[in-house]
Amino acid sequence: MPDIREQETIARKLLPIIYVLDTSGSMAGDRIAAVNTAMSETMEVLKDVSNNNPTAELKIGVLQFASGAKWITSNGFVYMDDFYWNDLKAGGLTDLGSALDELQSKLSRSAFLNSDVGYKVPVIIFMSDGGPTDDYEKALKKINETNKWFRASTKIAIAVGDEANVDVLQKIVGNQEAVIRVDDLESLKKLIRVVSVTASMIGSRSRTDSNSTGDIMDGVKGQMGDDIQTVDTSTTVPDTGDDPGNTPDDSDDPWGNADWD
Amino acid sequence: MYKMIYATTQGSDHIKHGILCEDSGLVLESEECRIFAVADGHGDSNCPRSQFGSNAACRIAAGEMEAFCTEIHDHEWEAKLLSEDRDTERLVRQLVTSIAAKWIKTVREDLETSPLTDEEKAGCTRYLERYDRGERLEHIYGTTLIAALMTDSYLLLIQQGDGRCVVFDSNGAVSQPIPWDDRCFANVTTSMCDEDVIQSFRYCVIDLKQNSIAACLAGSDGVEDSFPSMDMMHVYYRNLLLYASENGAEALNDHLAETLPEFSRKGSGDDVTICGIIDPESIAGCKPAFERDNTIVRQESRLHDLRERLTSMNGMGKLEALKKRFEEASETAEEKERLLQEATRKLEEYHDDLQQMEQDEADGLEKLLIWNRLIDSIFPGNRKAALEKKVDELKERQELAEQQAEQSQEEMAHAEAEYREYLAKQEDLEKEIEAAQAELDGLREEDGNAP
Numbered sequence: 001m002p003d004i005r006e007q008e009t010i011a012r013k014l015l016p017i018i019y020v021l022d023t024s025g026s027m028a029g030d031r032i033a034a035v036n037t038a039m040s041e042t043m044e045v046l047k048d049v050s051n052n053n054p055t056a057e058l059k060i061g062v063l064q065f066a067s068g069a070k071w072i073t074s075n076g077f078v079y080m081d082d083f084y085w086n087d088l089k090a091g092g093l094t095d096l097g098s099a100l101d102e103l104q105s106k107l108s109r110s111a112f113l114n115s116d117v118g119y120k121v122p123v124i125i126f127m128s129d130g131g132p133t134d135d136y137e138k139a140l141k142k143i144n145e146t147n148k149w150f151r152a153s154t155k156i157a158i159a160v161g162d163e164a165n166v167d168v169l170q171k172i173v174g175n176q177e178a179v180i181r182v183d184d185l186e187s188l189k190k191l192i193r194v195v196s197v198t199a200s201m202i203g204s205r206s207r208t209d210s211n212s213t214g215d216i217m218d219g220v221k222g223q224m225g226d227d228i229q230t231v232d233t234s235t236t237v238p239d240t241g242d243d244p245g246n247t248p249d250d251s252d253d254p255w256g257n258a259d260w261d
Numbered sequence: 262m263y264k265m266i267y268a269t270t271q272g273s274d275h276i277k278h279g280i281l282c283e284d285s286g287l288v289l290e291s292e293e294c295r296i297f298a299v300a301d302g303h304g305d306s307n308c309p310r311s312q313f314g315s316n317a318a319c320r321i322a323a324g325e326m327e328a329f330c331t332e333i334h335d336h337e338w339e340a341k342l343l344s345e346d347r348d349t350e351r352l353v354r355q356l357v358t359s360i361a362a363k364w365i366k367t368v369r370e371d372l373e374t375s376p377l378t379d380e381e382k383a384g385c386t387r388y389l390e391r392y393d394r395g396e397r398l399e400h401i402y403g404t405t406l407i408a409a410l411m412t413d414s415y416l417l418l419i420q421q422g423d424g425r426c427v428v429f430d431s432n433g434a435v436s437q438p439i440p441w442d443d444r445c446f447a448n449v450t451t452s453m454c455d456e457d458v459i460q461s462f463r464y465c466v467i468d469l470k471q472n473s474i475a476a477c478l479a480g481s482d483g484v485e486d487s488f489p490s491m492d493m494m495h496v497y498y499r500n501l502l503l504y505a506s507e508n509g510a511e512a513l514n515d516h517l518a519e520t521l522p523e524f525s526r527k528g529s530g531d532d533v534t535i536c537g538i539i540d541p542e543s544i545a546g547c548k549p550a551f552e553r554d555n556t557i558v559r560q561e562s563r564l565h566d567l568r569e570r571l572t573s574m575n576g577m578g579k580l581e582a583l584k585k586r587f588e589e590a591s592e593t594a595e596e597k598e599r600l601l602q603e604a605t606r607k608l609e610e611y612h613d614d615l616q617q618m619e620q621d622e623a624d625g626l627e628k629l630l631i632w633n634r635l636i637d638s639i640f641p642g643n644r645k646a647a648l649e650k651k652v653d654e655l656k657e658r659q660e661l662a663e664q665q666a667e668q669s670q671e672e673m674a675h676a677e678a679e680y681r682e683y684l685a686k687q688e689d690l691e692k693e694i695e696a697a698q699a700e701l702d703g704l705r706e707e708d709g710n711a712p
Contacts, residue, residue, distance in 0.1 A: 076569075152448070
């Protein structure tokens with residue numbers, strides 16, 4: 001008699017956490033050092049989160065952008081056990097459009113998300129201290145129009161310092177998502193850890209839960225307190241159809257046709 | 262002889278968060294046909310009546326399908342339905358139009374009779390303004406729907422939204438014949454509450470005289486979300502069918518009722534509903550094919566996982582980094598060992614000198630004593646005390662060097678262990694992949710499906 005009680009087939013879903021990190025020249029020095037320290041420390045914490053999470057196992061992707069964009073995890077997302085942080089070096093431009101093109105190319109079932117039902121919707125964490133130096137709008141328009149993984153993903157952006165282009169980050173993460181502004185390096189380090197852990201815990205919940213970005217933001221704000229400033233995107237980003245960077249995110253627009261769980 | 266399968270359970274996460282079971286299922290048998298329906302209400306607080314919506318969708322679909330069956334039979338339209346041309350499209354589109362219209366009417370009537378309570382409104386944070394304006398009120402009841410109508414001559418399947426409908430033919434081959442809507446993705450699905458609900462209904466009609474089937478099963482997304490791949494979901498369904506062929510459909514229904522809560526807890530956490538029409542006798546004939554397919558799929562899945570692990574191991578250059586760290590630790594340990602040996606040698610030299618001095622004094626060598634006194638008178642201070650002090654100092658240095666050498670040895674041992682462990686893991690994985698691939702090749706060869 002076949003044993004239909006056997007649970008061999010039931011497995012934890014995979015939750016990709018993707019870091020899109022600005023390593024342009026303006027990040028050189030203390031900023032990139034802070035990011036390197038934070039990433040290394042954060043990964044140790046995430047190992048525990050992943051091991052103790054009954055519903056999802058974390059996989060990590062790291063994409064750096066400066067003059068062009070490059071996946072640090074070039075073979076695909078890596079399991080926490082295989083993560084090893086080699087310090088990033090800063091230098092070059094801020095080719096955010098190239099980073100979006102890379103996301104466009106790898107966020108698909110024929111690339112990094114090579115499983116029909118095994119992956120949860122990714123969490124993407126952007127971090128930048130400047131403004132784009134390439135045609136990011138074209139890349140954003142394309143990825144919003146054609147990549148459903150990107151559209152459905154939970155997107156959070158960290159704007160570092162006064163020079164960070166918050167408007168652009170808002171457009172990338174979408175109207176209903178959030179941009180967090182941080183000024184000092186200690187807060188940046190803490191924020192990377194807090195956003196990562198909070199997003200990985202909330203992002204791994206079952207799909208019976210909705211609006212994970214709001215919950216993540218609530219969790220981050222609760223832990224960071226006055227160390228960060230959040231920007232209400234819904235009031236600062238005009239919702240104009242002409243703006244290629246402002247394509248509405250179906251997953252949060254209830255009045256489309258592809259929006260319900 | 263076809264039998265009906267039906268089981269549903271409240272999701273473990275729903276229980277945890279105090280959310281109602283929003284899935285509904287229904288089976289119906291008559292002389293002319295067999296019908297089942299599965300509906301999954303949207304798990305969103307902005308759809309507070311999705312349980313009513315899913316229940317209504319099942320009831321209405323079943324009623325409309327039964328009427329459709331009668332109409333097709335009375336007008337002898339079976340051939341038209343199976344024509345795979347515009348007639349099929351016209352007939353099915355009429356059916357889904359009727360289902361959608363009745364569902365919208367039903368939910369609107371419910372809302373008129375029982376307006377949203379304050380508690381329900383509290384959950385509708387994002388959309389309350391639109392509800393208050395009377396816009397798109399059917400969203401309050403949003404749900405998906407899969408329904409099947411089976412007669413002696415055809416199997417009609419319709420679907421709006423996600424969930425999966427799986428058909429096993431009489432040879433045991435599996436398919437999902439209803440076209441998929443790419444808009445259904447992750448936590449996003451089309452819905453009975455969409456404006457284009459009629460156009461976006463998908464369907465398929467199977468001619469049972471040409472293609473007999475062993476089973477047709479439909480599950481809400483709580484089923485597929487419990488598996489790493491669609492193939493593994495099919496393994497689960499094959500096991501259910503084999504269970505039914507050996508124990509009967511009723512036993513399977515009982516068994517599902519008993520096991521689905523645990524299934525949800527270990528899997529998706531979501532509500533889970535499975536409905537179906539199965540022929541246990543036909544399934545018994547599929548047993549060899551089912552068992553063979555399950556073995557192959559399990560092996561493929563295992564191989565896929567192993568390869569994923571190996572790719573991940575090579576993904577960030579961890580092995581090279583660990584190797585480098587080990588090599589650096591080895592160099593440090595060697596250097597510390599060299600320093601220790603030097604310190605030890607020096608200490609021993611001075612120690613020997615001191616001992617010699619003590620020996621000489623003890624031997625009372627007259628000349629040496631005179632010489633020592635002479636030296637001490639030229640350079641004030643006690644020469645022996647200075648030598649003893651130097652020995653103590655070197656001893657301290659030697660102890661420190663010893664500690665550092667020990668520490669660096671420990672660090673090297675740790676780095677080596679970490680490196681060798683990771684290396685061994687990678688080598689084991691490579692061997693495992695090779696063995697798994699060979700096993701899979703063997704299975705495929707046995708099956709006559711070698712690539």
